[in-house]
Amino acid sequence: MAVDFEIEEVSEGESPAVQKAFAAFDPAVIEDLVDAAFKYMKVSSSTELSIAVVGVEEMERIHLEWMNLPGPTDVMSFPMDELEPGTDEEPTEGVLGDIILCPAVAAEQAENAGHSTLDEYCLLTVHGILHCLGFDHATAEEEAEMFGIQRTILEQFLGRAAPVETRF
Numbered sequence: 001m002a003v004d005f006e007i008e009e010v011s012e013g014e015s016p017a018v019q020k021a022f023a024a025f026d027p028a029v030i031e032d033l034v035d036a037a038f039k040y041m042k043v044s045s046s047t048e049l050s051i052a053v054v055g056v057e058e059m060e061r062i063h064l065e066w067m068n069l070p071g072p073t074d075v076m077s078f079p080m081d082e083l084e085p086g087t088d089e090e091p092t093e094g095v096l097g098d099i100i101l102c103p104a105v106a107a108e109q110a111e112n113a114g115h116s117t118l119d120e121y122c123l124l125t126v127h128g129i130l131h132c133l134g135f136d137h138a139t140a141e142e143e144a145e146m147f148g149i150q151r152t153i154l155e156q157f158l159g160r161a162a163p164v165e166t167r168f
Helices: 016-023 027-041 056-067 103-113 117-132 140-158
Strands: 002-007 048-053 075-079 095-101
Touching: 002 027, 016 103, 027 048, 027 117, 027 140, 048 117, 056 075, 056 103, 075 117, 095 117, 103 117, 117 140
Parallel strands: 002 048, 048 095
Antiparallel strands: 075 095
């Protein structure tokens, strides 16, 4: 599995809360989580994924450019090869895509949900992977399927109950 991380530098002028949110991102944990999610979804270990961790301004710019929505968001996913879950006989492989995470938003959501920022990063990473694999939550049925898979992957990886999803 090839996970490429791009973590934006935190400027010294950032608030202590934003600095703490960036510091909570643990690439080793997230890489292990991606491996677990890939195995669960039958995605080949040769599949490529990029994860960027960006500040509020950059996330707001990307959110506006790609979704035409103002303000930052927690996670954005950009599928590349339009991969779908594979099978034991034929795991899917290729370039899964890009996931972009915003620490300030993740930390705020984690606090509101009552779990750690790292747990929120885990939740958002799996959420992003599932979007890159073609899952969505536009309807109640899609949400039930996607969030059910998300919870299962997180519970298996964490060995405990999954963090609670943020609902908008």
